[in-house]
Amino acid sequence: MGTSGYFYIRNDGTPIVASNDLSLKVDISNLANQQINNECNLLNSEIVITDGKGMKYYFGGIYNNLEVSYQMGTSLPSPAGQNPNYSISSWYLRKIEYPNNHTLEIEYLKYKKIDSNIEELYFGNFCRSTPPEHSTSGFVEELFDYNKYVNQEILRFNENSNNSLGGVRAWGDGSGFSFQSPYFQYTLTKKVFPAKIMLDGKTFVNFNYTRYNSLNNGYQSLKLNSVEIKNENTTVKKNDFNYYRNKDRFFLNTLTFPGNKKYTFDYYSKDNLPHETTYGIDFWGYWNGNSETSNYLIPPYSFNVDTGDYSITGTSRNPNPYLVNTGLLKNVTYPTGGNSEFHYEPHSYMRKVERNSASEFLPFLKSELGTVGGARISKIVDSDGINSYTRSFKYVLNYENGSDVSSGIASQTLRYMTYIDYKNQVGGRTRFLKETASNISENSLSSSPINYSEVVEFKNNVVQKKYVFTDYSTNPNVLHDRIGSVVFTEDVKPFSLVKNFPVRYNSNDFQRGKLLKTQIFKDGNIIQEVENNYTNLGTYSILQNSYFSRVKQLLSWVHHQKEYVYPYVLGSTTVRDYINGKVMVTKTDHYYKNDSKLNKIKEKTTYPSGDFYETNYQYLRDVLHASPNHPAGMVPPYAFLVNFFSKDLFSVPLVVTNYKNNKFLNRTQTLYEFTYSNDMYNVTLPRKKLYYTEEKNVTSISSLKLPDTNYGSVEITYDKYDDKGNLQQYTTKDGISTVIIWGYNQTKPIAKIENIKFSDIQPSLIDAIVNAANNDNQLGTVDSDQALMNVLDNFRNDLSLSKYQITTYTYDPFIGVRSITPPSGIRELYLYDSANRLEKVVDVDGKVLKEMKYNYKN
Template identity: 30%
Template sequence: MNAQTKVSFEYKSTPRVDVKNDFTRKIAALDKIKIQDGGNRFTAAEFDQSYFQSMNSGTLMNDRTTWLKLNSVKINEKRYSFRYNEESIPEKNNESKDFWGYYSRDGGGRYNFKDFRLYYYYGGKKPNLGSSETTLLKEIIYPTKGSDEFFYENNTYDEPYYKEYGVEVTSIGIFYSYEESNNGDFNKTENFEVPKRTKFLLTYDIPFQEGGQTAEAQVFYDITDKRRNVMIPLPPMTGRGEADLILEPGSYSMTLSARGLSDPYIRLYAEEEVVTNSGRKNLAVGGVRIAKVISKDHNGSPLITKSINYNDENNISTGKLYDKPITYELERGYSFKYYPEFCKVLDKYFNLAKYYSMSISDILGYNGTTVFYSKVTESITNNGIDNGKTIYTFYDEDDGKLYYDTPYLLFNDNSWKRGFIKKQEIFERGNPVPLKTISNDYSFIQTPSSQQIESGLDFTAPTKPNEFHKMSYQFFATSPEYYLGCGGSVRNAAANFEFYGKKLVSAQVNKDREVVEENMNGKLLRTETEYLYNNPSHIQPTLQKITFPDKSIQETTYQYAHEKGNQFLINKNMIGIPMETTVVKKLNSTDIGKTISKTVTLYPSSDTEANKTAGLPLPISVSSLDVQKNILATDILYKLYSPITGNLLQYNSKPDANGNSNNPVSIVWGYNNTLPIAKVEGANYEQILPYINDIVNASDTDAGIVGTNNDETILLKALNDFKNNPNLTGFHITTYTYDPLIGVRSITPPSGIRELYLYDSANRLEKVVDVDGKVLKEMKYNYKN
C-alpha cells in the first residue's frame, strides 16, 4: 500500500439484529473490504455472517437473544469457513454464571452468600466446560478443504493449601419439650459454654391454630453473654423453623418463657465447621484453554494432532492464579463528628460487611484471564505416530500482593513482565534428553521503586524510554481525631488516613541473553548470544556478543542516530535504524580480535542534505570496509528518489569521487507505484524516462485483475517491447510481473529466458518453470515427521 491506495469498508444494507437500533442510529455488519489502487478497484475480503441464537428464544430474534456470527470470509476469491460450539447458548441477560462470571447452565443465578470459602464449588458455581466453550471457534475450513479443529478444557491452577469444609452438628440440649408442658406456661434457663467461635442452629416448633388455644400465645427468649452481661440479639420465633446465630468463645445462658402454649418444642444445636478434605489439588478456574488442535486433509482424515499439557512432570498444574472473584469485603474505619467546644473530632470505630451479587475484582484484567501458565508441553503426532514434544517455560512475574483477604488492597500490575519465553526444550520421539534447548534471559527496565504496596502518596515519575506509569489510590482512616484551628496543634486532615497505591507500569523489556544447547550424538554444543544496551536514550541493542561452541567470539557493534549525533533523524523518531555496524572476530575471550566487517549507511543530517534524497529521510549511500586495505569505500550511492512515493529510481554502484558510476542502475515502478517492474543496468533514469509509460500503464491495469495466475499476456508484451526498444540497446534489462497480494509472477533476465513462478491454492510458491514448462525449481510442503 502507498499514498495512492484507498481502502474502503462497505456494510450490509440491513441493521444488525444483535444490537439495539433506534431512529438515531442503525448499526450494520461489515460486508466487504475493497482496495483501490490508482484506477483499479478490487474486493480484498468479503464476509458472510449470520447469528448465534439463544436456545430458549425459539424464532424470536432481537438484541437479547442473538450474537453476530462470522460464517466465512473470502480473501482473494479463496473462502475460509468457520464452525462454532453452539450446543447451549443463553440469552444475554442470563444470570446463570459460575464463580468467575462465565455462563454456566448449572450456575443457579447470582452469587449465594451462604459460605464464601466454598466459592465456585458451592451451588453450581464450579466452572462448566460445556457452557464455557459456548460460541467459541470449533473448526476452520481452508480453501483447500483441509481444516483445523479445536478442543478446549477448563483452566486450572495449583492450590497447595486446598480445603473442603463441612459441618459437624452437636446437640446442646432440648430447652422445652412436650413432656415439660405445664398448662402452657413455661420459664426455663440453661447455661452452656462455647469453647471457640461457633455457629448455632436453634430449631423450634410452636403450634398455632387460628382461633384455638395458641391464638393468644406469647413466647420470649434470649441468650446472654454472662461475662459481659450483654444480651445477644435474636430473630423472632413464630411457627416452625430454624434460627442461626454465631457466638464467640465464652459462657452463655439461654432463657425461654412461654405463656399459653401446650406443646412447643425448642432445641439448640452447635454447628462446628470442620475440614473434610485438604491437600494439594489442581482446581478449575473460569474460562477455557486450548487442549488439542487436529489438522485434517480435504477428506477429513486427521494428519497432525497438536496436544497441549499445562501440568508439570508431577501432574501439578503450572497455572498461577493472580486474583479471585471478590463478593465480600469488610470495611473498617472511623466515623467523625465535629464538636466546636472540644475543638476536635470524636470517633466511632465501625466494621461494615459488604456483600455483592457480582464480583468486584478485575478478574479479567490480565489480558483476558486471571490465570497464567509458567510451563506448557506441546506434543505432536503425525498420523497417530509420536513426533516428539516441545516444553515451553515462561516468565510469570507476581504482582506483589500483600493481602489476599479483606480488606482487599490495590496492588501493582506486573502483567507486562509475563509471557516471555524463558526456556524452550525440543525432544525427539522416545528420547528423554532434549535435542535442543533455548534459554532466554530478560530484564525489565523501569524507574527504580518499590514493587510492593507503598504507604503514602509516593509516585515516581517514569524516566526510562518507552516507560508509562498510571497510579490509582485507596484510602483508609487510621486516626480517631484531628485538630482544626486549635492553636499550635493543627494537623493536616490527610494525616488521619493511609494511602495505598496501585501502579500500572509498562516499560522497556530487554532480551539480555540467549543460550542455545544442541545435543549432537551425545556431544553438547553451546552457543551463547549476549545483548548489551549501553545508550539510555533509546532501547536498541548496541552490542551483540556471540560465543560459539569452540569458544571463539563474534562481537557486533551497532550505532544509531543518537550515537552518530544525527538530530535530523532523531527529530523524525528514526532512532532504530543501524547507521554503522562493525563485526569483530576473536579466537577466545582474551584475544584482542580483528575487524572482519564494517558497514556505514549515510543518512541526511539536515534539511539541506535531505535535498539529495527528495527531501525525505532516506539513505544517501552505503559504504563498507576493505579489510585488506583498511579503507572505507562507497559501495552504493542512492542517486535519485521519487519525491512523491520515496521509491528508489536510480543507484550507482562503486561510484567515483564525484558520485558517477560506469554502471548506474535505474528502476521502473509499476502496479500503481508499489512494485518494481523493470531494472535497467547501465542507464541513468533520465535516459529511460521517455520510454516507460506503456509498461507502467500495463502493470497498473494488471493490478486490477483479481486472482492467482491470471492472464498477463498484455503486460508481458509491453515489457517485451520495452526490452527490445532500439533506444535502449546496450542496456541490460530485467523485467518483473506480480500477483500483487501474493508474490512475484515472472522474472525475465537480460538473456530473455523467462522464469515463471506458480503458487498453490494456499498462495505458497509451488514451482518455478521456464517458458516451455520445464520445472527449474519445485517446493514441497510436508508436515514434519
C-alpha cells in the same frame, strides 16, 4: 511480533510508557479534557505515538474515530434529571506517517440521519433521556451498541446476622433484611466502524456493512458484509463474510474469496446459548448452566469477623467443565478440502494467589488444586482429506518425570465482600459489611486469570517440544513503596484485613507468558534446548523516575505507592545442542543503552569453541556531536544528523561494527543526504553505504566513536530516487550503475537495466512501459498482462538498449510476480493455486521448471 504496550499518565501529566518497543514516544498534548455537560458534543481527542524509526501513529481525533461509553443508569430508582457519566473507551488508529513519505489513513463511518425528529445524532439529546429499556420513543442508530449488565450489591450496617457478629458466620445466602435482588446497569457505546483504508490519498480497501435489528431492544447495529480490495476505482478482489445468528450473537460461517474459494467455520453448541444477562455464570463470567434468573451472583460463604478470613462455601458460581467449549471454534474447512478440528478442556491449576490472615492479607502462592473458567486447547486434528495428524498439548509440571500435576497458577483472588468494625468519632462502634458481584469480571477483560509455566506438545502422541514460560511464581506482582500514616484511630477489626487488603500491588502481568525455554525432542530424547533470560533494566538511571504515584485512604491508613513502569526485554539466549553425548553451548547476550531510547547497542555471541563475536550498534545519539539545530557544527558529512533529530529517527542503526575476540573485524555505515528544507523525502533515504577494514574515528572528537569517513570505502552509492522514495539508480564500488524502473503506480519494479545511467534511457521508452504497467495495475486481466509483456519486449529489443543486461517483471498486484524475463530472454511464468500460493514455474511452452507441493508440517 508487532509493537504492543501501554502507558500511564503521571501526576504531572507526562506519559510513562511500557512497551516491547523501547523507543516509543507518546504525545498527549491533544488529549482534550472533556466537559461534563457536553456528553453529546465531545471535543477532539488525539494521541500520537512516534517510534524510533520515525513512524508516527495517530489515534482518535474527531468523534468518528472515538469509541465513547455512556452510562445510562440502572433499573433501580434514581434521581431525575441526572446527566449520564461518559468516557472515551478507545482511540482508533486513523493515520500512519512513514519515513519514506507515504501516508496510510483509515476513515471511519460517519453518522447518518436516522430519525427525522433528530437533526443529527452528533448533537442529539439521547443521553439526557431515560434508560433505553424504559423508553418507547428511543432513536434508532446503527453506530451504537446497547448493553445491560447484571450487578448485585448488599450493604449491612450494624446488623447482627444470625444474632451474632463474633466468630465464623455464614452469609451470602439471601438472608437478612438488607438483601437486594440483582439489578441491571445500562450502557450505550458509540462504536467505531472502519469505512475505508487509503494509501497516499487513494482508497485501496473498502468495508461494506449490513444493518440488522437487535432482537432484545429497538436498536440497530452493523455486521461486516464484505471487504473490497480496490485498484484505482476498480474492485480487484472481494472477500465476503456470511454469518450464523443465534439471538444477538453472530458466528462467522463462511469467508469467501474470489473464485469461490471458501473457508467454512463451525462451532460448539452454537444453538445452545444463554441469555446475555443470565445469572448462571462462573467466577470469571463464563456460562455454567445454572439458573438464568435465580442463581446466586454472590455465592454463599463463611467469614471470620475476628480474623477476616473468607471462604466461598456455595457452588453457584463454580465453573462447569462440560460447557467450556460452548461457542468456541470447532472446525475450519479450507478451500483445498482439508480441515482443522479443535478440541478443548477446562483450565486447571495447582497453585493460586491467596490473601488471608496468615499472610496479613498480603498476596502469596497457596498450593491448591482447582479449575478456572474458560477453555484451553487440548488437541488440534489436521487433515488434508487423505491423511491426518494430531497435535496435542499437556499443561503439566515436569512431564519428563511422569508428572500429571498442572503447571497452572490462578492469579486472581476471589472475594465478594468486605467488612469493617471500627470505633467511630462519638465513641461507639460501627460495623459495615458490603457484598458486591457482577456478571462481568473486570480482570478477565485485561489479563488472563491463569498462566501455565510448562506446556508439552505432541504429534500423534509422540513428544515434540516442551515450552517453559514466565508465570506468577517467576514474575509476581510487587510493592515498591508503602507508608502508613495515622488519620484518627487504629481501633479497627479485622486489623490486617482493613489495613492490607486494599493495597494494590504493581501488576507484572505483562511479564508473564514470556517464553523462557524450548526443548526439542527426537525419539524421546532432547536434541536442542533454547533458553531465554529477560531483564527489566530497573537499575538503569534513566528509569529511576519511570513511575507514577498512587494514594489511597481507608480509615486510619493512607497508602502511598510508587508504581514503576519498566520494560521487560530479552537479556540473553542460550542454545544447547546435544550431539553424540556432548553438549554444544552457544550464548548470545543483548546490551541496551542507558538513555531515553534504550536502544540495543551490542550483541555478543560466544560459540562452543570459546570464540566470541560482538556486533556494536551506533544510533543518532551515539554520533551526535554538535547542537541538533546547528548543521554547520557537524563534521562533514554528518550534517544530516539534524534531519534525523527533527524526525525522531533515534532507533535507526547508522553504524554497525563487528569484533572477534575483541579484535576489530569490519564496520559498515550508512550516510544520508542533508537538506535545509528538512524534507522527509530527503531525510530518510540513504545516499551511500561505506565499508571499513580499519577502526578509524574522528580524532578531534574523542568523546564519541565517530567514524572517520575518509577511511571508509564506498560499497554502494544510491544515486536517484523517485518522489515515493523508490530507488531508481545505484552504483556499486566497481563503478557499475544499475537502473530500476517502477510501474504499477510506483509500487513494483518492472525493469532492471545494468551498466547504464537513468539519464541515458530515452524518456519515451520509460513512459511506454510505465503506462502499460499502470494499465495492467488497473485492469488486472490476462490481456492487460500480455500487453505489458509485449511492451516490455519492445523495450528490451530497442536498439538503444541492445548492449545492456535487462530483466523485466510483471505482476498480479495482490498476489505476486506473474512473469520474470531475464537477460537471456527465456521467460518464466509464475502460476498460483486457489489459495494464492505459488504452485509452479513454467516456460512459455508450458514446460514445468519448478513445482511446489504443500503438505502439513512434519
